[in-house]
Amino acid sequence: MRAKAKLYPKEAARLLREKPGVREAVTGATLHFERNRLRAYGEVSIGAWRERAKAVKDHVLSHLDHYLELAERRLRENGVQVHWAETLEDAHRVLREVVQRHGVRRAVKAKSMLTEELGVNPLLESLGVEVYETDLGEYLIQLLGEPPSHIVGPAIHLSLEEIQRLFHERFGTPLDAPPEALAQVARKVLREAFLTAELGISGANFLVAETGTLALMENEGNIRLSTSLPKVHVAFVGIEKLLPRFQDLALFLPLTARAATGQRLATFVSLIQGPAREGEEGPEEVHVVLVDNGRTALLADPEAWETLRCLRCGACLNACPVYRQTGGHPYGYVYSGPIGAVLDPGLLSLEEAYPLPYASSLCGACLEACPVLIPIPKLLLTWRHRAVAEGLTPSWEKAAMKAFRKVMESPALYRLFSKALRGLPLPQDLLPLLRAWTEGRGPLKPSPKPFHELWKEVERGG
Numbered sequence: 002m003r004a005k006a007k008l009y010p011k012e013a014a015r016l017l018r019e020k021p022g023v024r025e026a027v028t029g030a031t032l033h034f035e036r037n038r039l040r041a042y043g044e045v046s047i048g049a050w051r052e053r054a055k056a057v058k059d060h061v062l063s064h065l066d067h068y069l070e071l072a073e074r075r076l077r078e079n080g081v082q083v084h085w086a087e088t089l090e091d092a093h094r095v096l097r098e099v100v101q102r103h104g105v106r107r108a109v110k111a112k113s114m115l116t117e118e119l120g121v122n123p124l125l126e127s128l129g130v131e132v133y134e135t136d137l138g139e140y141l142i143q144l145l146g147e148p149p150s151h152i153v154g155p156a157i158h159l160s161l162e163e164i165q166r167l168f169h170e171r172f173g174t175p176l177d178a179p180p181e182a183l184a185q186v187a188r189k190v191l192r193e194a195f196l197t198a199e200l201g202i203s204g205a206n207f208l209v210a211e212t213g214t215l216a217l218m219e220n221e222g223n224i225r226l227s228t229s230l231p232k233v234h235v236a237f238v239g240i241e242k243l244l245p246r247f248q249d250l251a252l253f254l255p256l257t258a259r260a261a262t263g264q265r266l267a268t269f270v271s272l273i274q275g276p277a278r279e280g281e282e283g284p285e286e287v288h289v290v291l292v293d294n295g296r297t298a299l300l301a302d303p304e305a306w307e308t309l310r311c312l313r314c315g316a317c318l319n320a321c322p323v324y325r326q327t328g329g330h331p332y333g334y335v336y337s338g339p340i341g342a343v344l345d346p347g348l349l350s351l352e353e354a355y356p357l358p359y360a361s362s363l364c365g366a367c368l369e370a371c372p373v374l375i376p377i378p379k380l381l382l383t384w385r386h387r388a389v390a391e392g393l394t395p396s397w398e399k400a401a402m403k404a405f406r407k408v409m410e411s412p413a414l415y416r417l418f419s420k421a422l423r424g425l426p427l428p429q430d431l432l433p434l435l436r437a438w439t440e441g442r443g444p445l446k447p448s449p450k451p452f453h454e455l456w457k458e459v460e461r462g463g
């Protein structure tokens with residue numbers, strides 16, 4: 002997928018101006034997820050769960066070569082065809098070969114952020130394959146020709162009215178059709194697709210190295226159908242998705258569900274162990290594509306590698322007051338919100354993803370929410386420091402920071418400026434831009450005396 006992260010500030014402003022309903026829809030949905038997460042975290046010893054999960058992921062990431070080779074061996078023993086994709090083009094080549102060898106005309110696809118990253122749908126379409134997103138939210142945005150707005154809830158930015166209008170135009174349903182009726186229409190279309198598709202495509206929440214097991218979580222049952230009805234299943238798996246042992250799933254499945262939606266466990270968990278054996282129903286061929294696409298380079302980055310612990314649960318998006326204003330589209334790349342702000346510069350380049358590390362108030366809510374304790378605020382600062390060092394920040398900001406530093410380093414200058422500024426009109430009275438910022442807040446009123454004078458009085462016993 003081509004990144005348009007550079008346009009973030011403009012796109013965010015445009016969306017707020019032109020689609021004010023998005024803010025309401027995203028805020029409502031994320032606060033709902035957030036309440037559920039807090040309740041679900043409160044039911045267990047969440048501190049110990051998170052520490053344990055972090056330790057397991059850190060262990061895997063620091064022994065990734067070993068676990069990848071083990072996973073490959075186990076997958077092959079299970080009858081799975083394993084492919085390595087260092088780049089997006091490698092992943093495309095694998096998929097193209099499968100499509101051509103099997104003469105695929107129709108594919109069903111389970112929701113997967115990695116397949117968005119790889120641009121799987123445009124590739125399939127260019128090969129003449131009719132592809133159906135089978136997660137209801139993904140199906141909606143596919144009909145609209147939009148990318149997902151959220152890792153877990155791709156269509157959370159849509160209102161019921163927008164969906165009713167979409168279905169009215171596409172399927173002729175009444176404009177006031179209730180959600181149940183709309184779901185029935187989608188179900189009918191997708192059922193037909195499940196039964197006729199030659200190819201099923203998925204990602205994976207986890208790949209267990211010890212047993213070569215793919216673990217997939219969902220609530221709609223569409224992943225189970227996508228991976229079991231077509232005769233060929235291709236799973237794209239990021240190399241960071243490994244877990245060492247089967248028993249690790251006992252921690253990671255409920256932890257991810259609690260973080261993502263506040264559920265104790267996802268409604269459906271599929272554990273895929275290879276193609277169907279004699280007497281079993283299921284795909285005749287299973288392919289696992291182990292995708293790097295920038296992950297090894299990120300792992301080698303001593304300041305940013307922790308990003309790879311991410312479970313793609315979306316909890317940091319739900320907790321983020323900045324993401325909540327716009328949803329994911331203005332971020333201009335697959336991964337949005339706090340995790341996008343630190344992952345995108347790592348997967349793309351800082352230059353390509355430049356303004357994203359600034360899309361945060363640094364309030365720390367993302368770290369509070371993250372089930373694997375990714376230090377997102379610290380990572381945001383790392384990328385910001387690098388942006389300054391690489392000269393990506395605007396020149397007015399550099400000049401302002403230089404001047405600020407000069408003043409802060411000199412007590413005499415500091416006193417002079419704090420005295421002089423006190424006599425000037427308040428900034429919100431001068432600049433309309435600042436007025437917009439201060440509108441919803443109390444007036445900025447400096448105290449009659451600066452702090453250093455007050456402190457002197459305290460020292461004198463005043």
Ligand code: SF4
Pocket residue numbers: 152260310311312313314315316317318340367370371372373374375
């Ligand atoms: S950074 Fe943490 S909270 Fe955000 S999606 Fe990844 S695992 Fe979930």
